Amino acid sequence: MTSIQRTKIIMLSIVAIITIIAGIQLYQHRHYQIPIVAGPGVTEVGKLSDYHEGIKGTMADTNVFFLEGKEEGGTMLVIANTHANEIVAGLTGFMLVENAVIEKGRVIVIPQYNNSGSRNTRSGDGYPLFFDIETTWGSKTFRMGNRGASPLDQWPDPLVYVHYPDHQLMSYIDIRNTNRTWPGRPDGPLMEQVCYAAMELIRKENIDAVIDLHGAETMFPVTNCIVAHDRSMRIATMASLTVKAKEGFDNHVEPSPSGFRGLSHREVGDFSEAMPFLLEAPLPFLDQPTGPKTMDLLLVGKDPFLLSLSKKGMLFVPYDEEGWPIRNRAGQHTSVILEIMNQMAKQYPEKEIIATGIPKYKEVVDNGIGYYLTDPSSVDSSRIYYE
Amino acid sequence: MPIIMIMYYILSICLIGMLFFNFIKEKESKTDILLYLIVAIPFILRVLRIK
Numbered sequence: 560m561t562s563i564q565r566t567k568i569i570m571l572s573i574v575a576i577i578t579i580i581a582g583i584q585l586y587q588h589r590h591y592q593i594p595i596v597a598g599p600g601v602t603e604v605g606k607l608s609d610y611h612e613g614i615k616g617t618m619a620d621t622n623v624f625f626l627e628g629k630e631e632g633g634t635m636l637v638i639a640n641t642h643a644n645e646i647v648a649g650l651t652g653f654m655l656v657e658n659a660v661i662e663k664g665r666v667i668v669i670p671q672y673n674n675s676g677s678r679n680t681r682s683g684d685g686y687p688l689f690f691d692i693e694t695t696w697g698s699k700t701f702r703m704g705n706r707g708a709s710p711l712d713q714w715p716d717p718l719v720y721v722h723y724p725d726h727q728l729m730s731y732i733d734i735r736n737t738n739r740t741w742p743g744r745p746d747g748p749l750m751e752q753v754c755y756a757a758m759e760l761i762r763k764e765n766i767d768a769v770i771d772l773h774g775a776e777t778m779f780p781v782t783n784c785i786v787a788h789d790r791s792m793r794i795a796t797m798a799s800l801t802v803k804a805k806e807g808f809d810n811h812v813e814p815s816p817s818g819f820r821g822l823s824h825r826e827v828g829d830f831s832e833a834m835p836f837l838l839e840a841p842l843p844f845l846d847q848p849t850g851p852k853t854m855d856l857l858l859v860g861k862d863p864f865l866l867s868l869s870k871k872g873m874l875f876v877p878y879d880e881e882g883w884p885i886r887n888r889a890g891q892h893t894s895v896i897l898e899i900m901n902q903m904a905k906q907y908p909e910k911e912i913i914a915t916g917i918p919k920y921k922e923v924v925d926n927g928i929g930y931y932l933t934d935p936s937s938v939d940s941s942r943i944y945y946e
Numbered sequence: 947m948p949i950i951m952i953m954y955y956i957l958s959i960c961l962i963g964m965l966f967f968n969f970i971k972e973k974e975s976k977t978d979i980l981l982y983l984i985v986a987i988p989f990i991l992r993v994l995r996i997k
């Protein structure tokens with residue numbers, strides 16, 4: 560055997576080992592199923608494909624949880640994990656499904672809106688594949704997803720994404736971003752079909768308010784806020800003022816720009832009767848000038864570089880040595896959702912929604928998110944679904 | 947699966963074949979040998995529908 564042949568065998572073996580190890584990890588991530596317990600308030604569970612056949616049997620299809628009260632009232636749709644790397648959204652969705660009980664009106668929750676994106680990752684940015692949330696019964700493992708759908712499910716990307724129906728030119732990658740593909744179309748790329756299915760759900764279920772949960776960089780101005788369509792502005796403003804006064808956290812209001820298309824807070828308002836709101840909570844992990852992308856940064860949000868930038872006034876949120884723990888961000892989301900329900904009932908009494916079991920900001924901060932997650936082994940298997 | 951996706955997979959298989967052909971044919975440069983293998987990784991993962 561020559562020297563070059565020996566080198567080839569060694570290199571081939573090393574690369575094969577690396578490929579197999581990486582391949583197994585990526586395969587396990589894509590196919591890992593997160594159990595979600597249909598809580599006491601869940602009255603029905605459907606699929607998003609019930610509203611548009613085109614996504615049936617694909618990785619884009621996802622669970623839809625219905626929580627219906629005994630009395631008639633308003634209907635709210637809560638969408639989580641539109642961007643599956645903004646983990647606070649998905650965790651809030653899980654808390655709602657497993658804890659909320661609706662006395663009046665109806666709440667519909669989609670905890671894993673971009674299901675394909677939740678099975679994608681961004682290894683080049685050091686994204687962990689999984690993260691754990693500590694609970695009273697052990698730790699629960701979640702997938703850490705990506706902003707866009709997996710190319711395995713929607714490919715190829717165009718050179719430029721031409722938004723439908725406005726023809727606005729966008730970045731090629733946004734064709735896999737379910738917060739750029741609203742309102743969608745039945746025969747478009749898969750993520751446009753996901754948004755079309757959601758629009759069909761909104762129209763057929765007579766949704767009054769749509770809440771799209773997100774997380775955003777601390778250096779991005781649209782963070783720690785409620786983005787509101789023109790028709791949602793009054794409720795958003797009152798909700799923002801009320802949580803500040805009653806619960807002590809900032810959540811300012813940003814108007815939905817009419818010239819920036821494809822976003823839920825714009826298109827849902829323009830193409831349906833529903834009032835859309837998009838909630839952003841700070842997510843230091845997404846900021847670029849941080850230290851290593853560790854699990855601690857993801858869940859606790861402490862970073863020396865962001866702290867230094869904060870002291871120079873370069874962040875758009877308050878930031879100190881405590882970071883931005885995930886429990887604070889999830890607590891903000893649950894409290895703002897409750898306050899939007901409250902304000903909607905004040906302005907439109909016929910659209911009142913009365914919910915119990917949804918923890919408020921202080922409760923989530925004090926108890927942690929894990930406290931509100933149910934042990935799947937403690938319930939009947941018919942109440943367990945997989946995300 | 948749309949036709950363009952199928953064509954992409956066929957293209958990926960062709961590229962993997964070309965890279966391995968060059969890998970086998972290469973007689974001198976160790977850097978090139980390594981690069982052929984590294985470049986092939988994403989195509990292999992894609993054809994296997996892993997990433």
